[in-house]
Amino acid sequence: MKKIYNIENIGKITRNLFWLFVERGGQFALAIIISGMLARGLGPDDFGKWQYANSILLIISPLTWVCGAEILVPLMVRSLAENGKTRVDNMSIDSIPAINDIIGTAFVIRLIASIFVVFVSGLVVVLFGQRSTVDPVVSNIFFGFLGALLFREPFAVFTAWLQARTHSRPALLVSLIAAVMKTVLLYIFIKFSFSTKFYSSLWAFESIVVAVGLCWIYVLFKSRRPIFLVNKYYKYNVENLKCSLKARFNNIVKVLSDWNFRTEMARDLLLNGAVFWVALIFYTVFLKIDRIILQRYVGYDVLGQYGAAQQITENWITMALMIAQTVAPIFIFGVVDRKKLRRNIAVLSLIVTIFMSLGAIIISYFSTDIIRLVFGGKFVDAARYLTWSTWIAVLVGIQSITSQYLLKFQMKGSVLFKWCIAFLAAIIFDIILIPIYGGYGALLGVASGYLVALIIDIFVICFTFKRV
Template sequence: MPVLKRFANPDVTRAVANLVWLGLERLTQIGVAIATSGVLARYFGPDVFGKWQYANTLLLVLSPITWVCGAEILVPTIVHRPAAQLGTVLGSAFALRLSVSAVALALTWAGIAAGLTDPVVGAMLAGLAVTMLFREPFVGVINAWLQSMTYSKPQLLTSMTTAIAKALLVWLLVRAAAAPARFGWLWALESAVIGAVLVVYYMRRHGGKLGWRIDRTLFRHFATAGAVFWLGLICMYLFLKLDRLMLERAISFADLGRYSAAQQLNENWITLALMLAQTLAPAFVYRVQDAAQLRHNMWRLTAMTAVLMIAGAFVLDLLAGFIIRRVFGPNFEEAVDIFRWAVWLSVPAGIEAIGNLVVLKYQAKFVLLSKWLLALAVACVVNLLAIPRFGAYGALIGLACGYLAAASVNIYYIRYKLRP
């Protein structure tokens, strides 16, 4: 009965419950994202939807700037410091993240005011960018506290509820024939509500007081510790959105909207690979100390992920026409072929996600940074050569080459770190 004893352990039970809530939240977010995109695509049409997707791309490139003092730094600090210092730890992290987020938001608005973007894109981005002021300073800090207790249910439940509410508000604005620029403010409202709910929850758990304080030494520590991981994440997200950033200069917004529609569905499918990696990591990677066993587990996980991604890509390839027409409507017919090719990116993306677990296990921050710098450079060069010749398909080639470069670094590191 070792299995029953294992699940009787409160730590294991809490971790399993946390994992279930994480899975539910991810599936809810994926479902809401697809439904919302379908509604907006039909309402906006390809041209305006392309501008909406480009505004979201800019936001996703800018957002990692606010991820200073990530969870890999903050959560261990919370765990290892005495409970009496919790207010100082969270207050210092909050002050750092809020100041960085405020600067990022101000620079974004300044760029919009200076006319660096298309007017419609800028109007959409103006609302979307406000999410930076709430996500990391409020939601991120309190979520780190919840993670330190292996109890993310309050944040995940709030996130699911607000996502569904946001989808309803999107539908109501569409029914009211609202201007495209207004939709971005719904995302800002969502992040503000999540932040407010979590702050209230934290205060209720601490006698109705926030009790956050700033310690200058800790503030400086948070600003420097994890900087390499932070830069690596910035490079990773820039790589993931580089295709749309470079396509915006080469094709029309209508074509960019069709390309983005296909890619959004594909990215939700790739998210499942990341969920799989996060699910398997604790048992098969993080807790394994024997190098030979870990090496064996990695090859098995890689093979299993490759088979799963190939099977899924094959099914999605066959159903591409049905999926695109049902979600986005007849004006996005050109997205069908793009989606058929894009789904096969899940294979190198899934393999990269599994290989990345060893990099994270050993906290190889310079490997992480070098990997995404290489992927970014490779994708940029390939895009410069391929997009003028193949258009949107050239951007897919750039992504594929970038993923292969990143996966190659993972494989090299695994062979080096776990060599017999």
């Protein structure tokens, strides 16, 4: 029997997983620390308002995902593979025109979409704020988040480029460094009693740091020369430093000038990505609609308790998504043989199920201690929600693997149908159950949506496998 995996692929995936675990582990710890600081500094009521503003932001965020990673990564993988430029361990460059076209076109589209969404969203909040429809605290928090949206999405094309090359380490390190900086600044803001309206501006600051770092990494990969300000061959004086800065700046301009905006490619990306884009909108609204509906029936303090539990769960869920995004380029997107693909999906689903189930057992058992440790005694009621929400993460983990099959074969209609039905199932359960059971009803709504999505994935895999 032929070997399913070769040593080179195992090495790639192991290195990538290691750095992803380092980054996600660090991000997980920092997210918990940040949530704890915010919860203790704001209290249940204002923390609920923070969760509400964040939910609104995440609902409008997909409007900027016009050319999502679901379209870009498989396209980049194929382009790199066809030109024999998939290795990056030795910092080799890929001067592939198609890659430059993809990156340049996707960046411009995302930048235009981000500017439009930020402008319209800000205008809507101002108009509703003048009518006292929106809580002033929610408005102030939301404006800070808008800055993050402006800088985060356009530069995410570099992350997709690195993901396609199975070399996520540089982007992960930049993300982790930016998160550490944000955490330190947030501690300073809380320590010295800064106004809460400045807290969310740190998320914009983090996005700017990540954007600059990703640009720097991209130029470094595309250039055979270092791009630091000075190097060992220069004497440390003003004139040589000016020459060094000028040389580095020219190098950056040269690399970025290789980008091409292709009208035809923009049209293709928009048309091919339109279905995925709408599907992502349904998906993201599905993720946060529980908090929007819950706020209408309970106070911000209860929403804060529920949001605290979901904050822990969502950070844990990123582990499953991290595994799926890491293994997909090699073990799913890059596999042609159908039997091998089926075996890969089954094995990966089993691994994720075991991994997420063990985590759910541990988190649910220590839920009260975790909530008390992270958020303080005022949020102890959140442990009731955390006990159940961690088991929803098992469904999320399995679905994150099965969904890669639909992405591999660009089953746009199936993806749209899946998240549309999942959204409808969740909102129906939310409307019926939240008025009766409160936060528990919201959890049942989320679980029903993920269960429907998983069933549709399995159905599509079983009934289309022989035809692809």
